Amino acid sequence: xxxxxxxxxxxxxxxxxxxxxxxxxxxxxxxxxxxxxxxxxxxxxxxxxxxxxxxxxxxxxxxxxxxxxxxxxxxxxxxxxxxxxxxxxxxxxxxxxxxxxxxxxxxxxxxxxxxxxxxxxxxxxxxxxxxxxxxxxxxxxxxxxxxxxxxxxxxxxxxxxxxxxxxxxxxxxxxxxxxxxxxxxxxxxxxxxxxxxxxxxxxxxx
Amino acid sequence: xxxxxxxxxxxxxxxxxxxxxxxxxxxxxxxxxxxxxxxxxxxxxxxxxxxxxxxxxxxxxxxxxxxxxxxxxxxxxxxxxxxxxxxxxxxxxxxxxxxxxxxxxxxxxxxxxxxxxxxxxxxxxxxxxxxxxxxxxxxxxxxxxxxxxxxxxxxxxxxxxxxxxxxxxxxxxxxxxxxxxxxxxxxxxxxxxxxxxxxxxxxxxx
DNA sequence: AGATCAAACTGGACAATGTCAACATCGCGC
DNA sequence: GCGCGATGTTGACATTGTCCAGTTTGATCT
Numbered sequence: 001x002x003x004x005x006x007x008x009x010x011x012x013x014x015x016x017x018x019x020x021x022x023x024x025x026x027x028x029x030x031x032x033x034x035x036x037x038x039x040x041x042x043x044x045x046x047x048x049x050x051x052x053x054x055x056x057x058x059x060x061x062x063x064x065x066x067x068x069x070x071x072x073x074x075x076x077x078x079x080x081x082x083x084x085x086x087x088x089x090x091x092x093x094x095x096x097x098x099x100x101x102x103x104x105x106x107x108x109x110x111x112x113x114x115x116x117x118x119x120x121x122x123x124x125x126x127x128x129x130x131x132x133x134x135x136x137x138x139x140x141x142x143x144x145x146x147x148x149x150x151x152x153x154x155x156x157x158x159x160x161x162x163x164x165x166x167x168x169x170x171x172x173x174x175x176x177x178x179x180x181x182x183x184x185x186x187x188x189x190x191x192x193x194x195x196x197x198x199x200x201x202x203x204x205x206x
Numbered sequence: 207x208x209x210x211x212x213x214x215x216x217x218x219x220x221x222x223x224x225x226x227x228x229x230x231x232x233x234x235x236x237x238x239x240x241x242x243x244x245x246x247x248x249x250x251x252x253x254x255x256x257x258x259x260x261x262x263x264x265x266x267x268x269x270x271x272x273x274x275x276x277x278x279x280x281x282x283x284x285x286x287x288x289x290x291x292x293x294x295x296x297x298x299x300x301x302x303x304x305x306x307x308x309x310x311x312x313x314x315x316x317x318x319x320x321x322x323x324x325x326x327x328x329x330x331x332x333x334x335x336x337x338x339x340x341x342x343x344x345x346x347x348x349x350x351x352x353x354x355x356x357x358x359x360x361x362x363x364x365x366x367x368x369x370x371x372x373x374x375x376x377x378x379x380x381x382x383x384x385x386x387x388x389x390x391x392x393x394x395x396x397x398x399x400x401x402x403x404x405x406x407x408x409x410x411x412x
Numbered sequence: 413a414g415a416t417c418a419a420a421c422t423g424g425a426c427a428a429t430g431t432c433a434a435c436a437t438c439g440c441g442c
Numbered sequence: 443g444c445g446c447g448a449t450g451t452t453g454a455c456a457t458t459g460t461c462c463a464g465t466t467t468g469a470t471c472t
Contacts, residue, residue: 028235162371191357
C-alpha cells in the first residue's frame with residue numbers, strides 16, 4: 001500500500017486495524033499505543049492527531065465493532081423469514097462476531113477503557129440493539145406471545161453475551177468433567193432453543 | 207492495625223484489598239501495581255515477593271472472587287428449600303456479588319490479565335460452579351424435567367453473567383428509550399422467570 | 413501559477429510504570 | 443545465641459502515555 005509517503009492516506013483505519021491485532025495477540029492488558037503506531041509504520045505520536053488519546057482509539061474501535069455487529073445481524077435477519085429462526089441465526093452471528101473480531105468485542109463492553117459518553121458509540125450501539133429488538137418484536141407478534149418485548153430481548157442479549165464471556169470457563173468445566181466441549185455453534189443453538197421455549201411459555205404460568 | 211513495623215503481618219490480604227480498591231475506583235485500564243503498593247504502605251517491589259508479578263496478584267484476586275461467589279451461592283441455596291426459588295436467589299446472589307465486589311468480578315472473567323492455568327483459580331472456579339450445577343440438578347429431579355442439566359446450568363450462568371456485563375448498556379438503552387431502568391434485582395427476577403419457563407418446557411417441543 | 417495555511421506527521425522531553433538485582437531487617441528453629 | 447530464609451527496601455533500566463515545538467504536505471484562494 002503506497003509506501004513511505006509522509007501522509008499515510010488512511011491512518012485512522014490502519015491504526016484501528018493494528019490496534020485490533022495487538023489486542024488479539026497480546027490482550028488488552030498488554031495493549032500499547034506505541035506498539036500500534038510502530039505496526040502502522042508511523043511515529044508514536046501520530047495516533048493522537050486522530051484519536052486524541054488511547055481511550056479515543058479504543059472507543060473508535062468499539063464503534064467499528066458495533067457497526068460490524070449491526071451488519072452481521074442485519075445480514076442474518078435478511079437471510080431468514082421465520083422469526084424464530086431469525087433469532088437463532090442472529091445468535092450465531094453474534095457469537096461469530098465475537099470469535100472473528102475478538103479485539104472489538106473485548107472493547108465494546110469494557111466501560112473503563114472506552115468513553116461511554118461518546119455520541120458515535122452510543123448511536124452505533126443503539127443501531128445494533130435495534131435489530132435485535134425488531135426481531136424479537138416480529139417473533140412475539142407472529143406467534144401472538146404475551147411477553148414484554150424488551151425483557152425478552154434482554155434475555156437473548158444477556159445469554160449470548162454471557163456465552164461469549166464464559167466460553168473459556170465453560171470449556172474448562174467440560175474438560176474437568178471429562179467431556180469434550182461442543183463447538184460454539186452447538187452451544188448457541190442449545191441455549192437459543194431453551195430461551196425460545198421460555199419466551200414462548202412466558203404467559204402460561206401457575 | 208499495628209503501624210509501621212518492618213514486617214506487615216498480612217501483606218497479601220492488604221495488597222488484594224488495595225488492588226480491589228484501585229480497580230473499583232480507576233478501572234482495570236488504569237491499574238497500577240505501584241499505586242497498590244503505595245496504598246498498602248509498602249515499597250513498590252514488595253508485592254513481587256508474594257505474587258511474583260502483576261498477573262499473580264490479579265489471579266489471586268480472581269481466586270478470592272470465586273471464593274466469595276461460592277460462599278454467597280451456598281448461603282443463598284441454604285436459605286431456600288424450593289429448588290426453583292433457590293435458583294432465583296442464587297441469581298440474585300450472583301449479581302449482588304458483581305455489584306458488591308466489582309473489582310473481583312472484572313478480574314474473574316478476564317483471561318488476559320490472569321493466569322488461567324493457575325491451579326488454585328481452576329479449583330475455586332469449579333467449586334463455585336458446582337453449587338450452580340447441584341441446584342439445577344435438584345430442580346430437574348424435583349420437577350421431573352427432561353433437560354440436560356449442564357445445558358440448563360449453562361443457560362443460567364450465561365444469562366446472569368451477560369446481565370452483569372451488559373448492565374451499563376441496558377441502562378443506556380432504557381434511558382434512550384425514555385424509560386427509567388429497573389433495579390438490577392428486578393432484571394434478575396424477570397430473566398430468571400423466563401429462563402425457568404424455558405427449562406421447564408424444554409421437553410415438549412413440536 | 414504561486415502564496416498560504418490548516419491538517420498530518422515527526423522528534424524530543426517528562427513523569428510514571430513493571431520488573432530486575434543487590435541490599436537490609438525481622439523472626440523462627442537449631 | 444545465631445544463622446538463614448522469608449519479608450521489605452532502594453536504585454536502576456527499558457517502556458509507556460502524553461505534552462510541546464517544529465516539519466512536511468496538499469488543498470484552497472487569488
